[in-house]
Amino acid sequence: MQFPVLSIIVFTPAVAGLLILLIPSHRKTEVRMVALAAAVLALALSIWVYFNYDQGRAGYQFIEYYQWLPQMGISLQFGVDGISAPLVLLTGLVMFTGVMISWGIDDRPREFFAFLFILASGVFGVFVALDLFMLFFFYEIAVFPMYLLIAIWGWVKTREYAAMKLTLYLFIGSVVALVGALTMYYVVGKPTGVYTFDMLAISKAQQAGAFDFIVWRVPTWLQWLFNRPALTFEQVIFPFVFFGFAVLGGIFPFHNWSPDGHVAAPTAVSMFHAGVLMKLGAFAALRVAIMLLPNGAQYHMHWIIFLALVNIVYGAFIAFVQTDFKYVIGFSSVSHMGLVMLGFATLTTVGMTGAGVQMFSHGVMTALFFAAVGMVYDRAHTREIPRLGGMVKPLPWVAVGFIIGGLVSMGMPGFSGFIAEFPIFMGTWETIPWVAILASLSIVITAAYILIVVRRVFFGDMPAEFEGHIGPVSALDKVAIVTLCGIMVLLGIFPWLMVPMVQSGVHSIMSLLGGA
């Protein structure tokens, strides 16, 4: 048997979280050391997985399979493919930098790190799970600690409201998806009597035509809307499963929870949230909805592409008019996640590859943004853009980091944003050209709001009230900034580090979709 590296990655944070809970609450340094050690271990292993993934062979690798409840067809099955390997790496990175950024948390750090790490375990679990039951299991684990993290350590003004809103949105989404998934489980198992949650088996059954039966005859007066006389199982179930998960991906019109949640959350949690959790939604929508219900995807993506377009343009415009620094970044996440959805919705190799890279790139970028916002806010105690200014002098590291993040966000060549966004637009052009034109508008708006923020917050005159009050950032903060910036630049200069891997994952999705 091979070394169970994925299980170790998944369970390291959870075990560390439990260990942390056993440490007496006043020994805060020990708590932080255990947290850091676990984060380093998880990061190291995820890097190892990333670079040992055999791109030539493609498909799922590092597969682990344990019987869990054979009577119900539940197994503990892990594996990564070209899409999830970068996301595992991303989670490792954000976890590592998140610990560094939250080093200074003084109110109950024990509980903070414990909840954060249980959440991280859930995230890792979703990215590597190959069993539908386990995917839901980890998905829910990734959702509920968020409530506590935001409600307890968040921004006093909105945390209660934002935390409850976020949790209810995500929980509603996940249970809707759960019902859809259970019907899939039932439909696959009924004819053969072999019920299974194994996604590979479900996918095989789907390819063999298990879902190709008609469940709903469209009444004549509605046929203009559905464009056909009857809908198959896949076409009916797909929206439930897709939107159930895509809520967490921030898709319009269910994006409303996300800026509020981002803003209310403490820095590390915002990083985790925008950086990793939103990808969790997009990824689960891809893995469960698109990959298990490809015919449904082909039928519905024609209109979902417009929702993604709204996400991109509308999100960018809203970001443009915000005066709160953190809300700008919050809405920019909505806009950028729209690009991911747009890439998925094209259902083309190039578009989906772009979306895969964008998930990673945006994860790193937004983690950096929120880290920068957090560092400024901790010192200035305000996030109102008009009240800030001249931060480049006391905080040069933060300013440079933010500018690099901004360049990525605008899709500048030479940064990871370019190699992610360009293929998405290419794929969109292949599908519906005018959507690509409209969506590329967002680049201009993004450039506008990023540049405004950079000018107002980091340059210009510093208001008198801040003179002498802005202390420098700590060494740990610098490590976090440099790590995140370095990766974005590295990826922008050497796209072959990631693009072929994502492509290998996309190819297998395309074969599910039938050719291309």
Add this chain to the structure above:
Amino acid sequence: MSVLSSLNFRAILPEALILLLGILVLVIDPFWKEKSRRVNLGWLTAGGLIAVLAIILLIDRPGDPTAAWGGMVRYDWYAFSFKLFFLLAGAITAMFLMDVEQVGHRAEAYLLLMASLIGMCLMASAGDLIMLYLAIETTSIPLYVLAGFMLSDRFSVESGFKYLLFGAMTSAILLYGFSLFYGITGTTNFYDLATQLYRFTPIVLGLLVFIIAGLAFKISAVPFHFWAPDVYQGAPTPVAGFLSTASKAAGFAVLLRLFVIAFPSTALGAPPNWTFILAVVATLTMTLGNFLALAQKNIKRMLAYSSIAHAGYVLIGVVAYSKLGATSVVYYLIAYILTNLAAFGAVVASGRVTGSDEIKSYAGLSRRSPALALVMLVAFLSLAGMPPFGGFVAKVFVFTSAIESQWLWLAVVGVLNSIVGLYYYLTVLKYVYLYRAESEEDERKPLPISRPYSMALVVLSLGIIVVGVILLPWFNLATKAALSIF
């Protein structure tokens, strides 16, 4: 079958052992000094019940389902597994009773607890309506007394009295239902029916309604749920916990067995007609329980409504009317008993110190006692159906069984309800973790948790996680139970 050949003592071994333990407690009690009574009585009861549990696990595991004592009781895995749950719940409740004022030092309390446990065990194994009725009364009467045990507390007395009145009324209805049953079938043993009861004549409908009414009271399903909030609020908290777990599980044990055996599906395999009645009851129960729980300010009342809602979820599994459905019912009850006992245990431990059951009084708990806060976190998230806790798996199983039996709409109702549930469970956690106590001083006051409480709560919390993560042994137990009635 001759009566003599059916004298199977193994079938009633748990009941006999509990009876012996009860006599032991009663006889030994006067020899103990006033001071040491609390500790000795509590530990003797709890330890004794755990010992009974261990003994029957070792030597009393049943084989194929058989009838015993002239068909009065059944000796099968179904009854056996429920007996295990009752014994566990009884032992934990005894530990919770120890430190309750006016209750913990009195042998009568423990004796009543054990008397009602005997009744429950018989409820789970009864195969005859006469036995069933006696078992239900044996369970209920001690619980009426326990609910009103704190004589100087107005609420407790009210609670006991209310419970008695409601109980007496529904018990009369149930008895009337049983008499109709005898009238139609000519037998009281529901395992050998002269007439099949799957035809839906008016009289069978009436009979079903009466029986459902009687049992709905035990499981606190709508519209016979009115007693629950008042009784839970007034009764000593451990007793409320016992009512909402063991007593409710006993109700389900009877409901599932009676309906599956006595009212089977038609020869054509169509689901029996009562499933639709129960589906409506389940919908109302979940919805009403959850929505009324939203408005509660008192945590015991909130838990009462939440336990009403949970009865609705379990009913989904009964409605599914399948092997998987029965399995999921048993699994749900395992998870639910552990979870709700933990929730009530946390309420006992905290309420004893703060002297209040208002949700408000939990503000700042995580600063006063991080461990107790964590227990509440585990229990309430499990109630809300979050992994890695037992409540999640249990809910998934119940919903799966509903979908498997083509009750998609019922599964959807259940799922939507669990969203409402999440809201009020999180509200409690908000007080525990987020809000500050009224003064700094209050927050720094320690919240001592006595040894029986901390032991019971640790066991329950670990149990909740184990049931939610390691599924196989519990699922096998539940399947064995389900197989003996399907």
